[in-house]
Structures are given as structure tokens and as C-alpha cells.
Amino acid sequence: MKPLYEPTEGLLPVDTSYCAGCGHGVAHKIIMSCIEEKGRLGDTIGVSPIGCSVVAHQFMNVEMCESAHGRAPAVATGIKRVHPNHLVFSYQGDGDLASIGVTEVVHAAVRGEKITTFFINNAIYGMTGGQMSPTTLIGQRSTTSIDGRKPEINGIPIRMSELLATIDGAAYIERVALNTPANIRKAKKAVMNALEVQEKGLGFSLVEFISTCPTNWGLTPVDSLKWAAENMIPYYPLGVFKDTRGDEK
Amino acid sequence: MSEKVLMKGNEAFCEAAIRGGCRFYVGYPITPQSEIPEYMSHEMPKRGGTFVQSESELGSINISYGIACAGGNVFVSSASPGIALMQEGMSFACSAEVPIVILNVSRSGPGIGGIQPAQADYFQVTRGGGNGDYKIPVFAPSTMQEAIDIIYNSFEIADQLRNPVIILADGMMGQMMEPVVLPEEKQPYKTEAEITKYKPWALTGTKNKDHRNRIVSYWAKPEELEHHIIHLFEKYAKAEKELVRYETIGAEDPEIVFVAFGTMARIVAEVIEILNNEGIKAGMIRPISLWPFPKAPFEALSPEKTKVVISTELSMGQLLADVENSVQGRIPTRLINRVGGIVPTTNEILERAKKILGELK
Ligand SMILES: Cc1ncc(C[n+]2csc(CCOP(=O)(O)OP(=O)(O)O)c2C)c(N)n1
Numbered sequence: 242m243k244p245l246y247e248p249t250e251g252l253l254p255v256d257t258s259y260c261a262g263c264g265h266g267v268a269h270k271i272i273m274s275c276i277e278e279k280g281r282l283g284d285t286i287g288v289s290p291i292g293c294s295v296v297a298h299q300f301m302n303v304e305m306c307e308s309a310h311g312r313a314p315a316v317a318t319g320i321k322r323v324h325p326n327h328l329v330f331s332y333q334g335d336g337d338l339a340s341i342g343v344t345e346v347v348h349a350a351v352r353g354e355k356i357t358t359f360f361i362n363n364a365i366y367g368m369t370g371g372q373m374s375p376t377t378l379i380g381q382r383s384t385t386s387i388d389g390r391k392p393e394i395n396g397i398p399i400r401m402s403e404l405l406a407t408i409d410g411a412a413y414i415e416r417v418a419l420n421t422p423a424n425i426r427k428a429k430k431a432v433m434n435a436l437e438v439q440e441k442g443l444g445f446s447l448v449e450f451i452s453t454c455p456t457n458w459g460l461t462p463v464d465s466l467k468w469a470a471e472n473m474i475p476y477y478p479l480g481v482f483k484d485t486r487g488d489e490k
Numbered sequence: 491m492s493e494k495v496l497m498k499g500n501e502a503f504c505e506a507a508i509r510g511g512c513r514f515y516v517g518y519p520i521t522p523q524s525e526i527p528e529y530m531s532h533e534m535p536k537r538g539g540t541f542v543q544s545e546s547e548l549g550s551i552n553i554s555y556g557i558a559c560a561g562g563n564v565f566v567s568s569a570s571p572g573i574a575l576m577q578e579g580m581s582f583a584c585s586a587e588v589p590i591v592i593l594n595v596s597r598s599g600p601g602i603g604g605i606q607p608a609q610a611d612y613f614q615v616t617r618g619g620g621n622g623d624y625k626i627p628v629f630a631p632s633t634m635q636e637a638i639d640i641i642y643n644s645f646e647i648a649d650q651l652r653n654p655v656i657i658l659a660d661g662m663m664g665q666m667m668e669p670v671v672l673p674e675e676k677q678p679y680k681t682e683a684e685i686t687k688y689k690p691w692a693l694t695g696t697k698n699k700d701h702r703n704r705i706v707s708y709w710a711k712p713e714e715l716e717h718h719i720i721h722l723f724e725k726y727a728k729a730e731k732e733l734v735r736y737e738t739i740g741a742e743d744p745e746i747v748f749v750a751f752g753t754m755a756r757i758v759a760e761v762i763e764i765l766n767n768e769g770i771k772a773g774m775i776r777p778i779s780l781w782p783f784p785k786a787p788f789e790a791l792s793p794e795k796t797k798v799v800i801s802t803e804l805s806m807g808q809l810l811a812d813v814e815n816s817v818q819g820r821i822p823t824r825l826i827n828r829v830g831g832i833v834p835t836t837n838e839i840l841e842r843a844k845k846i847l848g849e850l851k
Pocket of ligand 1: 291293310334335336338367368374
């Protein structure tokens with residue numbers, strides 16, 4: 242009989258430190274099972290960010306280092322330059338990637354670095370306790386926008402995948418969601434594609450995951466999935482924004 | 491093979507790094523060190539190395555950190571405000587125990603400052619600048635040959651200490667031409683097997699290994715973090731003994747002692763010669779390592795014989811602070827300085843020193 246669900250060797254058999262209903266655990270599982278399927282656990286190096294997932298290396302069964310807040314794509318650049326044949330990835334939240342680290346991710350794409358960035362967009366600063374992030378939605382409440390984000394004061398949420406797709410060095414950009422089994426299957430396909438792009442040396446690749454933060458959203462895990470579907474996905478449409486596979490001569 | 495050549499400072503610094511076994515350079519343009527990224531951009535690929543022009547000095551230090559985590563010998567250079575941007579990354583590298591060789595061809599300051607020689611980054615490089623409890627060995631060469639020898643050896647020092655190392659130079663040294671002897675080229679280790687052998691902590695992937703490496707800065711529990719900081723400071727205590735470098739020149743039992751490093755030390759050496767010819771016993775303590783700061787030559791001074799210790803510097807008393815710390819009130823201390831990119835002449839120092847001596851009599 243074919244098992245319906247199996248653990249992956251890509252994750253260590255330990256409890257994670259993430260809250261109930263947090264998307265980090267699901268994203269970890271997807272990414273690591275793809276790397277396992279590719280048979281690349283032994284020659285993959287990951288970079289964890291500053292954010293709730295700073296400790297990702299306690300769960301992901303590959304060699305990893307931590308990086309200063311926002312700088313993971315720069316660190317991954319350095320690693321890839323030493324080990325050009327390894328799979329190298331950065332794993333980052335929306336505060337890390339879309340706020341303090343915009344320069345690093347943009348220029349990793351501009352240089353066409355052959356790395357893959359996994360961008361976990363939960364529309365809030367999780368680790369620091371629920372402050373507004375650049376991807377917090379208009380009207381969304383946070384501890385620094387208690388009456389909801391107002392465009393005239395706080396600006397308008399940034400769509401990083403669309404922005405990065407305009408850069409020629411970016412070879413694969415896709416936004417996926419973690420809210421339903423069907424979306425999780427699509428997310429896995431996206432990760433496989435992004436890693437394939439890296440293996441082929443086509444350029445920079447990124448998968449953005451629409452994720453959840455029940456603790457800081459003040460919702461139950463189930464309501465968080467609903468909230469993501471009803472509010473985040475309409476503003477952050479899912480899909481492939483860039484795919485240069487097939488363009489190569 | 492060692493060879494004698496005439497080279498511009500900034501280019502000689504690069505050759506020293508390459509010959510010291512470095513095959514990764516990261517940089518961002520800033521005067522007075524822009525010749526360094528220029529030289530590295532064409533030289534590194536020829537020598538089997540990698541040149542990365544970063545998007546900023548934040549990029550520089552963090553790309554360097556990634557290279558170092560992966561086991562590459564990495565050299566990064568900048569000047570004062572660029573070094574300021576790197577200092578969060580330096581603190582991070584110290585805490586994660588990752589070796590990076592950093593060159594500051596410093597400007598005058600504060601703010602954007604100027605490109606003429608200054609030593610106003612003394613506190614910046616010796617007192618941290620980044621957050622938390624950490625130390626970085628800082629070497630301040632005063633001749634081009636010394637700069638070459640220091641840069642050449644810094645990669646080994648950084649690797650052994652598993653910590654960044656800083657070399658502090660200034661615009662005068664970066665731009666000046668001097669005949670130098672280039673040391674023999676060390677072979678860099680580049681293969682995964684070599685990296686794993688020499689840097690067993692580096693990230694090369696788990697295949698061909700019986701363990702999984704992680705490089706971390708975050709310690710969730712205060713007890714763990716305290717333990718880690720104590721471990722770092724045990725390393726620093728050892729470094730304080732082993733890495734201290736200085737030179738003393740001039741008369742035995744001098745009545746006037748100058749303290750100077752880098753460019754200033756070259757001028758002070760002339761002042762001492764003149765004073766000694768005039769029958770005034772003068773000497774110089776020249777710190778080569780700014781951290782660890784050499785305390786021993788100050789302890790050796792006798793208050794009966796030495797009337798004054800003069801910090802001679804291109805900053806507003808930053809070196810003087812370490813001089814006072816080392817003299818500990820046993821002998822009067824004074825300051826002779828110029829700032830803003832102005833270097834005092836031999837005569838100016840001579841006259842000001844004589845005036846100080848006169849006032850003390
Ligand atoms: C230079 C710097 N600024 C601020 C912080 C504080 N800080 C830690 S995590 C974080 C944001 C984390 O949010 P996000 O990247 O969205 O990840 P999440 O925790 O939600 O997964 C911030 C601002 C820091 N560690 N370093």
C-alpha cells in the first residue's frame with residue numbers, strides 16, 4: 242500500500258518551536274522534501290534569517306548558517322561563489338526580505354546569483370510580536386497600526402514577486418499559498434521548479450509562500466487559513482511571474 | 491619567489507592578499523581605496539579567484555561572511571563610512587566565529603569626511619562599533635613593506651582565531667609608491683576536501699562527513715549565550731598575549747617619549763633623530779597592533795627618567811586614551827595632533843614637543 246503521508250529525511254525528528262497554525266513548519270516540510278527527492282541533502286547549504294525561523298537549522302537536515310537581519314541573499318551569494326555546484330538557498334520572512342533586506346534580494350537577482358530564495362510572507366513581524374510589515378494589508382491591524390494599516394500614513398503593501406520578476410537576472414519567480422492541500426501540492430511543484438532553475442544555472446529563483454501567523458493575527462489556526470484565502474490571496478495573486486526554462490539555447 | 495617591485499600602496503595590498511592565499515575579494519567603490527576593487531576585478535579571475543562588486547558595504551561584509559562560512563579565504567576593503575556600515579556584520583562574524591580579513595584605508599571624518607590621511611577611525615576599529623562584547627585584532631602598518639607582510643599573514647591569524655582581523659591604513663599609504671618585496675605566493679585551498687581538512691567547521695554539505703555543520707549567532711538561553719561569550723573572551727585573552735606587536739626606537743631612557751602609529755610614526759621617527767642629534771633624549775613607542783594595545787613598553791618607562799609621553803596622532807586624542815590607560819598616571823601625558831586630513835610637518839612636531847618640554851621644566 243502506498244503511504245499517504247511520510248516524514249522526510251530532510252527534516253530532523255524533533256519538535257519545531259513554531260506556534261500552532263504557523264506556516265513555517267509546512268514550508269520547511271515542502272522545501273526539505275523537494276531537496277530530499279532531488280537527492281541533494283548532502284550538498285545543499287541553507288541560510289536562515291532573523292525572524293521566527295532563525296532556528297530553521299535546528300529542523301532542516303542540511304548544513305546551514307544564520308545571517309544578520311535581511312542579509313541572507315548576500316550570505317547565500319558568498320556561499321554559492323565558494324561552492325558553485327551545491328544547492329544554496331536563503332529562507333526569509335517578509336520583514337527580513339521586503340523591508341530591511343530589499344537591497345540584498347534585489348541585487349542578488351540583478352547579479353543573477355544562482356541561488357533560491359524562499360520567502361515566507363505572513364504579512365506581519367512575527368518574532369518581534371506582531372508589528373506592521375511592508376506586506377501588512379490595508380486595514381490589517383498590527384501592534385504599530387492598531388486601527389488598521391492606513392495607506393496615507395503607512396504606505397501601500399509591496400508585492401515583491403512582481404517587483405523581482407522585472408529583473409532580468411531573475412529566472413524563476415512564483416507565488417504560492419499554504420492554505421489548502423491543493424495549494425500545498427502546487428507549492429511543492431514551485432519549489433521543484435525553482436531548484437531545477439538553480440541546478441541548470443539559469444539565474445536567481447524565488448518562491449513566495451502566502452503564509453499564516455495565528456498568534457499575531459489574533460485568529461485561530463483554522464480562521465487564519467480562511468483569512469489568508471479571503472484577504473491575502475486577492476492582493477497577492479498566486480502564479481508564476483517568471484520562468485526562463487525553455488528560453489535557453 | 492620573492493621579488494622587489496615598485497608599487498602603489500593599494501595595489502600592493504591586493505598582491506599581499508592574493509599571495510597570502512586569498513582567492514575571494516568583495517568590495518564597493520570608495521576613495522581612497524577604489525584602486526583595490528579595480529585591481530582585484532582584473533587580477534582575481536587571472537589568478538583563479540573570484541571578485542564580487544557588492545551593492546553596498548552591507549552587501550560586502552555579508553557576502554564575505556557567506557564566503558567565509560563556506561570555507562573561502564576572503565578579503566574585503568573599504569574606507570571609514572563603509573567600515574561603519576560593515577560593523578553589524580563584523581559583530582555577527584565574531585559571534586559566529588567566522589574569519590574575514592578587512593582593510594580600512596581610512597578617511598578623515600566625521601560624516602563623509604575627506605580623503606586625506608587621518609587616524610580618526612581609531613576608536614571605530616579598536617572599540618567595536620558593532621554591538622555587543624567582541625574584539626577584533628587591528629594592525630596598523632607604517633610602511634608599505636610592513637603592510638604587505640601584515641596582510642599576507644592576516645589570513646592565517648584570522649583562521650586560527652576564527653575571527654575577523656582588521657588592517658588600518660590611510661590615504662597616504664594607499665596612494666604612495668614604494669619599493670617593496672612581494673612574498674612568495676601561498677597556494678589557496680579550494681577543493682571541498684581541502685576546506686574540510688583545514689576548516690572542519692566550514693559549510694561544505696553533509697556528504698563525505700560524519701556530522702552536520704551549523705554556524706550560528708543566536709543563543710536562545712541566557713546561560714548558553716553567557717557560556718559562548720566567555721568562550722570568545724578566552725580566545726581574546728590568548729590573542730592579547732600572542733598578537734601584540736610594537737616597535738620601540740630612539741634613545742635608551744628617553745626623557746621624551748612619542749607614541750605614534752601608521753603614517754604619523756614615519757614623521758615622528760625623523761623628529762626623534764633631530765632631537766637626539768640636538769642632545770635631547772627622545773624615543774618612540776610604535777604600536778603595530780592597536781588591539782591588543784601594547785602595554786609592556788609603557789610599563790618599562792621610568793618616571794625618574796621620562797618626563798613626558800606624547801601621543802602624536804591624526805585624531806582628537808583617541809590614541810591618547812590608550813596611552814593614558816597604559817601610563818596609568820605614572821608619567822605626564824600630552825597630545826600633539828592635526829585632524830581633517832592635515833599631516834603635521836617634522837618641524838611643527840619638533841617645535842610643539844620642545845614647547846611641552848619647556849612647560850614641564
Ligand atoms: C538590525 C535588526 N533590526 C531589527 C531586528 C529585530 N527583528 C527581529 S526579527 C524581526 C522581524 C521578523 O519578521 P519577519 O521577517 O516577517 O519574520 P517572521 O518572524 O514573521 O517569520 C525584527 C524586526 C533585528 N534583529 N536586527
